Amino acid sequence: MLVKHSKRHDPLGIVQYVLGKPGAEVIGSTLACPDDPHAIAAEIRFSCAASKRLRLTTYHASLAVAPPERLSDALWHQIAQDYLAKMQYGLCPYLVVRHTDADHDHIHIVAGRLDLNRGKRVPDSWDHYKAETAARELEVEYGLTPTLSSWQTERKPPTVGMIRHERETGQPAVKPELQDLIDDLSGQVDSLDEFMDHLEEAGVELSLKPINETTVGLTYHFKGLYFSASQLGRAYTLNGLHQFRGIESPQDSAAVMAWWEQRQRGQESVQVEPELAQVQDEDHGQPESEPEAQAQGKPEREPVPQPKAQDPKPVDVDPALNLREAQPHPAQDAEDRTRKPQRQKRRHRQMER
Template sequence: MIGKQVKGRGFRGLLNYLFDKEGAQLIGGNMVGENPRELAAEFRFLKALNPRVERVVYHASLSVPAREKLDNEKWIAIAQDYLNGMGFNDNQYVIVRHVDRSHDHIHIVASRIKLTGECVHDGWDYRRSEQLIRQLERDYQLEAAHSSWEKDRRSPTTGEWRQRQRTGEDSVREKLQNYIDEAATDCPTMPQLINRLKNEGIDVRVGYTHTGNHGISYQLDGIAISGTHLGREYTFPGLQKYKGVNYCSGHDRAIQRGSDRLPADVEEVQLKRTRIVAQIVSNYLHHIGENEHQSKQYTAGWDEDELVLVRNSDSRQLMRAIYKDNSWQAVERGRLTEADIQFFQRWQQLLIEAQETEQLQRERKQEQRGFQLEP
């Protein structure tokens, strides 16, 4: 069984995404509501018991291999054991089953605020989750399944676990792994990958090892790490084998130019991207007269006075912004990529064309009414 977990701020966008999937089924939980609006209201009510907690949302997904199918009763039992093992024994939660992929899986949405007002401790939660999942495989006689993250991506060290426990932040190594994963999703060429990472503030260097083969290293926040120390899928040959990055000798000159580029100022880049996307999304929500909207790729909506954008494929929050002092400002550091910007700029153009068409239709109707009123 493979498990993933994410902590976030707003329940409504996540619940909309989970319930809107074709075939989604609410199979368990301890709450009264039956739809995203009702459940989000219940979650917000308990959130008031401890307003100091910012990341109140706990989202876990559990999946088994494609050849293994479980009934609802077994999934509910597994989810409850998982929640209890992670410390959620006195918390609101719901279990949603999805059938949109080949492998059987569920999503658990829980509040990190207990009914007593305490917050569930999240120290070492990734390691605890991995150990708990191995135990659940034994308890429920499930086929052992290790994720590609466990096989090809180096696990956090003890020091990195302690850093996350102390600060709540991923280590530089984990951040680099996540950035590279995102930049390589569409199987780019090696020069494209390098330039994408440079645009995210990551200094990528490609050279030659003592054996004459290509080597690659990455630097973020002043810390340089080789591809080998990130994991075998982040080495120069690993990027090609495991992530589908395209390379041929004809790319060498472009790779050298990319390596020589200075990385962008990531804070400045993300602020600029946030302002572009927030304005487009805000205009669109105003145009359709809704507080939230879900497309095939993204879910956007208001969480009180903050505008939130989530990528549907992995439920990752890309943007949280607030309009203040006549401009959009990032509440949290964004994760918007160049591909996101291009998508929303195309979306803006479609919105402008739709508005122009609507205006033209209104003018024609007015002309027709005026013609009919003439004697």
């Protein structure tokens, strides 16, 4: 059994897709109006409204059996319920639609992502690994023809070193984390430009390099490590993103590189002009002379107020005191008159000697 899944911000688009296919048939649901896309979307939104932090409200999965095997509607519905339970979506509102427009028999499942019993979002850590495990278990439980997992067809499995690292540290390895992140983001976009924007927001840098006339190599930079697309798997190459994820992109190498160069130029052209304060700091705060400021159309600086000269006489002194200081003191005048004859007599004695 092949399984593909993704998480989305809003249910309306994917519900319109699964119900709008020719020959689409609803074979199971817990929703009130399983034939009305807008009613379905409104009910899923309402079921997730209790969580303000739930950003991706909708889970979408497709399950397919290998041709020429075909299952009944009742069996498909039972398999869908078991799959949702294994993925911890058993208590979420869901819709199961069967498609008959392809050679392989398959169904689509759309479900809300808030567990109505616990009032919390369904955990999505390592959900790609859990989805592959659930598919292998369902093959055994229902006697279905075994098929290669997406790890063998689209993504490369964890290495022995990664498994040892996870066992010893309890932390997931970077490569599977990057694969899961790309899988989630690629299920939310339709164009290569949107895919690039989502990668940058998630902290992933993507670089392109031409290999030949028809092939462009992709390199992902995540958490300080570089991974080529071939190291991650077929689904992470430029052709794989188009084939397995439905991301539209130019298929010619020259056209892809022209788009890439144009995108790079567009990002480089966005420059933030320095603020006036920054410019003044770069000029070391040197004040400009008044003629230069007037020539450049800048407003003249206001004159700096100079301190006033202090009055040597106290301002609060009584004027009568000033007049008194100007007049001679009577006692001092009498003393001066007494000492003057005495000084003259001493001078005459000295001359006689």
